[in-house]
Amino acid sequence: MPLSIGIESLSLYTPRFSLPLHSLAEARGIDPNKYIIGLGQEEMSVMPPDEDIVSMAANAASKIITPEVKDSIKLIMFATESGVDQSKAAGLWVHHLLDLPKKCRIIELKQACYSATCALTLARSYLSLHPDERVLVIASDNARYGLNTPGEPTQGCAAAAFLVSHTPRLLEIEPEQGYHSEHIMDFWRPNYLSEAIVDGKYSTRAYLSTLASSWDDYAMKSKRGFHDHSRFCYHVPFSKMAEKAHERLVKINSEQNPSDTLDISKSPSHSLTYSKKIGNGYTASLYISLASLLENDPHDLSLQRLGLFSYGSGCVGEFFSGIVPKEYTLLKDKNRLAHEDLISSRKALSCSEYEQLFSHSTPTNGSEYMTPVLTEQGFRFKGVKNHERLYEHV
Ligand code: COA
Numbered sequence: 001m002p003l004s005i006g007i008e009s010l011s012l013y014t015p016r017f018s019l020p021l022h023s024l025a026e027a028r029g030i031d032p033n034k035y036i037i038g039l040g041q042e043e044m045s046v047m048p049p050d051e052d053i054v055s056m057a058a059n060a061a062s063k064i065i066t067p068e069v070k071d072s073i074k075l076i077m078f079a080t081e082s083g084v085d086q087s088k089a090a091g092l093w094v095h096h097l098l099d100l101p102k103k104c105r106i107i108e109l110k111q112a113c114y115s116a117t118c119a120l121t122l123a124r125s126y127l128s129l130h131p132d133e134r135v136l137v138i139a140s141d142n143a144r145y146g147l148n149t150p151g152e153p154t155q156g157c158a159a160a161a162f163l164v165s166h167t168p169r170l171l172e173i174e175p176e177q178g179y180h181s182e183h184i185m186d187f188w189r190p191n192y193l194s195e196a197i198v199d200g201k202y203s204t205r206a207y208l209s210t211l212a213s214s215w216d217d218y219a220m221k222s223k224r225g226f227h228d229h230s231r232f233c234y235h236v237p238f239s240k241m242a243e244k245a246h247e248r249l250v251k252i253n254s255e256q257n258p259s260d261t262l263d264i265s266k267s268p269s270h271s272l273t274y275s276k277k278i279g280n281g282y283t284a285s286l287y288i289s290l291a292s293l294l295e296n297d298p299h300d301l302s303l304q305r306l307g308l309f310s311y312g313s314g315c316v317g318e319f320f321s322g323i324v325p326k327e328y329t330l331l332k333d334k335n336r337l338a339h340e341d342l343i344s345s346r347k348a349l350s351c352s353e354y355e356q357l358f359s360h361s362t363p364t365n366g367s368e369y370m371t372p373v374l375t376e377q378g379f380r381f382k383g384v385k386n387h388e389r390l391y392e393h394v
Contacts (some may be wrong), residue, residue, distance in 0.1 A: 005124045006168025010291050012339050013060035014158040014278050017046040018346040019354040021153055027351035033151045040239030044279030047157040049369035050380045053082050054090050055157035058097040058379040063128025065098055074133040076106045078115035079283040089194040089246035111237055114312025116283045123164035130367040134165040141282030146195040154238040156279020163389045171322035178319040180210050187313030203313055208248050210308050212319030218319040226253035230304035235311040236275040242268045259311040270297040272350050286310050295336035302326040
């Protein structure tokens with residue numbers, strides 16, 4: 001019997017500013033229902049100039065690094081597609097800010113929104129050789145498409161930090177994974193741009209075909225079908241995408257099993273509660289969805305199997321599964337209250353305030369620069385001096 005490995009604790013962070021999408025719709029002369037019903041999004045988090053992937057990551061991880069677990073963290077994997085340095089792993093700043101043990105390895109991983117899932121897989125392999133250790137996985141991203149673009153209402157920013165260990169209290173990961181990789185240009189961000197280039201319609205089609213292919217591979221390897229899963233979590237670039245993904249899985253299942261009836265309790269609604277208000281968190285978004293499901297689904301999910309789909313444009317997709325341990329109920333309310341507070345305490349911006357923050361430019365030639373203080377508590381990005389990024393705790 002293989003030892004169980006999985007997610008022991010999971011914490012989310014998003015900056016303290018948001019934009020209600022009805023305000024964006026009004027400013028852009030668009031029917032708000034396009035965003036709220038058509039894309040399934042109500043609000044999006046907005047990144048102030050004194051936050052970045054490092055401050056968000058440190059703010060998320062600080063909530064799960066207790067004195068009991070600190071010394072056992074021997075590997076940190078930082079997943080992002082909003083990297084702040086071409087050479088240094090962003091996790092080194094987090095390691096420093098959280099005063100983690102020096103006997104630790106740190107790397108950064110990149111493949112669009114997929115890389116945190118790869119980190120989870122690598123963490124499982126690593127922990128099978130090092131059963132007494134823990135791995136800290138951090139997914140942190142700022143989703144930027146640009147003002148007045150079709151992608152604008154699907155922006156957002158967030159970090160998810162989770163500990164992977166032999167004491168999974170939130171999700172025990174099962175060994176079978178189905179995956180699919182293919183060189184396509186649906187979404188990418190050249191080094192000289194701060195916003196992504198995206199063929200949005202093509203990327204939604206690529207997401208769905210990658211889901212179908214990853215699911216087939218997973219179903220073949222695990223010999224499981226749709227009904228062997230109690231709930232599903234999907235990568236959420238916008239909520240409607242996850243609903244379309246679920247419809248695709250249901251369709252695949254009904255084509256293979258025409259007599260099956262659709263169980264609507266399996267729809268991804270509770271997994272979307274947080275994403276509808278945070279927006280896209282790129283690498284973090286599947287794990288925002290997982291936290292949302294575990295904390296908001298009113299049913300007891302103990303010992304239930306979840307199916308999870310991760311998609312990173314370009315593209316790599318992976319379908320995998322996990323069993324929810326009974327202990328998850330001990331963390332459910334505490335985590336939900338913390339995440340609800342994080343989301344509801346954000347300051348709602350007007351569209352012009354959002355545009356100001358979005359357009360705030362930082363020098364790209366390394367000249368000294370101090371950020372305005374907008375983040376009132378936790379870790380913040382202080383500025384750049386001697387080409388070095390500086391952070392502080394307020
Ligand atoms: N009321 C209700 N729904 C409305 C509406 C209204 N007044 N107006 C439009 N809609 C619906 C559309 O029917 C469509 O739904 P459907 O896809 O189920 O048919 C949805 O709103 C979006 O409208 P659409 O015209 O397709 O939007 P768009 O061309 O402006 O762009 C994206 C949508 C997702 C392509 C764009 O936001 C984008 O590029 N996002 C970034 C890329 C991304 O997230 N990719 C996902 C894969 S990783």
